[in-house]
Amino acid sequence: MSELRLLFEKRGTARYISHLDLMQVFRRAFARADVPLGFSKGFHPHPAITILLPLSTGFESVCELLDFELDAPRLPDNFLYKLNRALPAGICVTGVSESHTPARLIRYAAYEIYTEMDVTPEALTELFSRDALVITKRTKRGESETNILPLLRGFRAEPQGDGILIRVKVAAGNESLNPEYVIAAIEKYCGVTASYTSYLRREVFTEDLQVFR
């Protein structure tokens, strides 16, 4: 039994499939594609599927990673074609490889945030060059005042259509920051409210900002 890693996109209406539902979607897609999965041992065996970095429901992504155990000597011919045909619209597997790097090495995720609000890209660039941006962050242990700047890398903002496109890397994995706090910080410091925001995860990185696979 070998452990393999899928690279897949989650776009369009598939963004509304939650993390837990997505595991089920993949389990069923593997079954429909007739690709045998390894199962956990024990009283309630479940398929060995792990999504490395859960994505918030409603976010899109072009860089999702999923590890699975294959209960066969090798992948069937046309594996990607068969699996993609079995997946719902919006979810598309773009690559498969051996799974050799552990998920704990993921440290950053790059997002494109498109937002419509009454503020200029220049004002945002100025805002994110300050020394500290403190927002109220909700955690399992309650609320805490957090400076989000140490959790961000490479903030850029430019006009796009009726709004602003922000490109930013946020901490991911162990000590992480939900990119919604980037918008929350802008709303707090600029005194504006976003009328529309969408999130797209572009890439995941290691500590030294190398692409993680």
Add this chain to the structure above:
Amino acid sequence: MSHLGMKILYGLYNSIDYCWCERCFAPWPDMEEELRAAHLPLYALESGDGLDAFDIIAFTLQYELSFTNVLNMLDLAGIPVRAAEREGLRHLVIAGGCCTANPEPLADFVDVFVIGEGEEVSLELFDLYRTAKRENWDKHRFLAAAAQIGGCYVPALYTPHYDKDGNFTGITPSDGAPARIVKRIVKDLDKAYYPDCPVVPSTEVVHDRVMLEVMRGCIRGCRFCQAGHTFRPIREKSPETLIRQGITQAENTGYDEISLTSLSTTDYRKLDELCDGLIDWCAKRHISLALPSQRADKFSVELAQRLEKVRRTGLTFAPEAGTQRLRDVINKNIREEDLYNACGLAFANGWNSVKLYYMMGLPTETLEDLDGIAKIARGVVDVWRKTSDNRARGVRVTASVACFVPKPGTPFQWEPMDTVEQLREKQEYMKGIMRIKNVDFNWHDPITSHLEGVFARGDRRLCAVIYDAWRRGCRFDGWDDQLRMDLWQEAFEACGVDMAYYANRARSFDEALPWEHIYNGVTREHLMMENLRAHSGLASEDCRAGCAGCGALELLEGGICDV
């Protein structure tokens, strides 16, 4: 999404060249708010087209408390809710499902009710619709022709009559519509359409699994059970058909569970053969095979263990009443010993939780019958003490007690329902006696059951109440957090309709009943006889032990019931 009938008809309609069928579900109030704010029509899920773009809108009526949702969905689509206000052939509203045992409370809103199983009759109706559309018929001509199709009930062609005291006295058809609408059935289930590839939702829904329908109808004749009387005659599918359909659906959907569904699957004659044919195929693929509920007198550890090869599921039994006397009254022929034996076998083989389903408010019920529910719960815990192989793990006995609602088409259709006050009193009593170690007691506020009881045996005077309540804001009435009993009360008062008249009144056998022109195959004489036997405390045999001549055999037109 979990309704089997919808999966069958959706697949069937889309297999017809000229037919394109999409799904639509009632949106939750937050979505409704957004749709109305954005002036968007309620839309079908596949194309996103508004419902107003469709020729025919078909509802499945599974529960009386979803009636306001029917009106609300039409309104959200910009379609007039009253049938009389919909002119021409566009937006024909049809409805089927178990609530058509008494469709009268929706008579003002639905153009055609389809009585019984829809596989054949709806295609006949669609054919007629195509002709009517091609030849530019007016709506009345179409409806009059539709009423000639067996199983099609066109309420606009019938006029109800009431006496000076406001009691229903009968209903007369016009335009050549039949005096009695006879339910349609599919005679040979092995030849009937069954979907190869039902829609698989990407988000979690209830009963999300392969549903393998092993038979229709039920041999038992429990007197409270509407499906048990209105789904007759009994027809089984062959194991060969079922094995083929089960494997095909599992392969095409990727589901990890196959449920063997019917009203009483342990009565399926070739259950062993069916399980033999599926279980190895399933086990290899980590697919579990499940029986939704089992009869305590037919419980087999061997079967249960085979079913749980992949995953252990809980055990559920439905004794329905707490004493043998009351079980005889309702014809639930399960003895206390059967239940204890079944539980003992299960506990000895490692199970440690049992769910027991009951009803309160059954005809002739006394406090002694309620005490019996507690006594059985204690008895099951005692059985566990004597039989469990692992006492340290503990045991969980769950007793759920629902409120009995007399339903049309059953031997109890003449019975008064307990009032809300009576049911609440009984619940308070139950809460006291059900404080038992290792036993959970579940109950539900009787107010929803009360409303269900009103509509179940209602007549056309309730159409105005439903319309009024919907206009006041009632929807999703079956959901405790959405039910607005205050608005319903206002609606009943505004329309001058008395809830107790429908729910809590005993009917005499001489009385005309507002739903008796809908014929589900079981004769009035059989229902009356069963009612009399109930009041004499006499149980009746099941259909296999002795045919009671209920009448359903006639629907097979020369065929034989339950072969």
